[in-house]
Amino acid sequence: MSLDLVVTNARLRGGASTVAIGIAAGRIAEIAPEIACDAPAIDAGGMLALPGFVDSHVHLDKACLLGRCGHVGGDVRAAIAAVSRVKRSFTEDDVYARAARCLDKAIAHGTTRMRSHVEVDPRVGLTSFRALRRLKDDYAWAVDLSLCVFPQEGLTDDPGCEELLVEALDAGADLLGGCPYADSDPITQIDRLFDLARTYDVDLDLHLDFDLDPSWGHLEEVCRRAEAFGWGGRVTIGHVTKLSAMTPNEFERAARRLAESGVAVTALPATDLFLTGRDRSYDKPRGVTAVHELVARGVACSVATNNVMNPFTPFGDCSLMRMANLYANVAQIGPEGFGACLDLVTEGPAALMNLDDYGLRVGAAADVVVMDAASEDDAFAEIAQPAFGLKNGRLSFERQRAKLLPPQ
Template identity: 45%
Template sequence: MSCAAGTRRLRIGTPVHQPPREAGAAAFSCAEISSYCRRVLDLLLGNCRLPGGSAPVDLAIAGGRIVGIGPARGPARETVDVGGHLVTPGLVEAHIHLDKALLGDRVSGSAETAADAIRLTAIAKRGFTAADIEARGRRVLDLAVAAGTTAMRAHVEVDPIVHLAGMEAMLALKREYAPAIDLQLCAFAQEGILQAPGTEALLVRALEMGADLVGGCPYNDTDARRHIEIVFALAREFDVDADFHVDFSDEPEHLHVREIARQTMRTGWQGRVAVGHLTELAALPAEEQGTLIGVLAAAGIGVISLPLTDLYLMGRRDERNVRRGLTPIRRLLAAGVPVALASNNVRNPFTPIGTADLAHLTFVTAVAAHMGTPDLVRQLVAAVTTHAARILNLRDYGCAEGSRADLVVWDCDRLDEIVTALPARRLVVKAGRVTVEHERRVIERWRVGGTDG
């Protein structure tokens, strides 16, 4: 009898059982098999150490969800003993540009400012095709999935330069990678809306094609307020969330986030709006900064810090006491504003480096944002898990009973080690199925074999 193509057990775990049957009895009927299979778990992860937990527990998974936490119960199609290692919810990439990733070999010159990066990328975009975008996006998705990312929001540029080629490519990748990652697509107006005639119509078409939300970039347009109004109008028309690139400068010369907060509350879109970068907030005097942070909290706006890009492009004109250029993560968190860390760009004029591994961002931000205490280190992990999931409005996310079984098994025992030690991933689980299994082999020949001569 088989409930699936086969059963599998890794390391130590509860074996897969079959119902008792007397010798010589007739074969199981289809009804008996169906009844039995409903009682078989899809996956049993044994000996898991959960965030905040002390003793290891077993996770029973069926139908893509965690259905039990505690001692192992019932047979499973696949059983894995994780040996007391840490298990967390899957990583959540809250802001990335797959369509303009990996451009190092086709861009000449280095970006000194955000405006330079936009200009250089716009030149490269003239040579983009759907096939090219898909190929580069696939390479980054492979990196992210292997690193434990199970949900991602990708900004897809829609404008008179690239038209809808990015949407075509990303929709194909969304279907292809569905077994491994949930991909949200944001129709994004990088080149502006008013200064790039035809963009609004293209945004509408992208939403009709299946974009999950709409995004804007008011600092790169001729009328920031009208730009913001158009994005909110589209969000309301299609009943989708909105996500803005905003206030990306060393000095508080834009502060468009104030208008975004006003429009958020006017339209009733609290909890459905995110802003990325927001580096200008750090340049405000403490009292004014605190007031604006309070407005963001009241409007239910999530903030996405993009540390690699912001550290790279901000502070370029400072000759002494060079600014770090990060939004004030600690003050935002203290006020109850959810803050995510995200990759933004991978190896292009905005960010010449990148691995699509969100753990690396926690490592960098621990130093750059002075977040080294135990409580702040836990907040850094939350910035690539629970806070990011909240900003993306992911339902049933976490490690509790009833949560979606999107999980990462880490090669460590404690939550803080994700930040402090960058441990390898052992397993990645998506919707209750093991999607990635890492094998690590190190031979210290100097210990066991000595040296010749």
């Protein structure tokens, strides 16, 4: 087979020696200790090669809003209200520019697949959706962007919202989201979303139960409908911070239901840490669901970015390696679990998003990020920077190492 490119001297996860990765027509065609051919070569210099990072939950449409919301801190409802006020003034060019700023950072940190939630309602209309649809086309050279339209501020109590969601789905939205806790009738919202998902044959990704009271919730409602609709493997719930406040027995029951119904879970550490527990003046809870424990019980899980520099999360550099490292700190996971945490931003979200062409294996898309580290443990512990990355076998970015300048 004729190759287009070979990455030489790359170290795979758990590998004692380096390998060469041969690429043809945008896919991995061969992985071997050495590959002899006339194709151009990129020397990885013994550094760690990973499949491109997968960000399964981000909000590009409302990123980089600091200074525009007049919001100085509060819980999730205060953040929703702050963005609601300002999004009425969004324009396509404004959304595009802010989202592109985030995408540039994400690509340079090795992200090659991304699912962005997009708010659709009577205040913003389809403005953000149209902007991100343009962005999806313009950035296809570096990242596969999936658009999840959803009602952030309610559905059953927001006249005109459902019609806008339908319009976005007709216009090619990739999947449908929801936010039942923001609705006056959360159960009916869940019902309507499942109905729409079946009508349009799209997956669901719901913001669920953003509080720390495990005495009530909507997890069972979602699991029951996933089974009834045959949507197992096609439903994700994000945040689910109630899981972090459950007793061990309650957690085990919830994990079993999630595994049985095929409902996946995404933890969003930066936002969950920033917004939960604000009613406590001391001994504050973390509020981050232990998704690595759910994985061990057969649930598909991921860790993702969520918000970047807005009232929900007033910081962020779009690095998924940093986010996975933050999760490990919060969950008190040591070196024995670094690999499992790395899975939460690679293989885990790829499975959650049903990406059947993902991974460092023959036949998969040649989406590769080479980290400036010799092992996965070093890369994870140090939050190593990527040295370069490939999207569909094409060099999509490279990063120069810092050069120290001691006195002569």
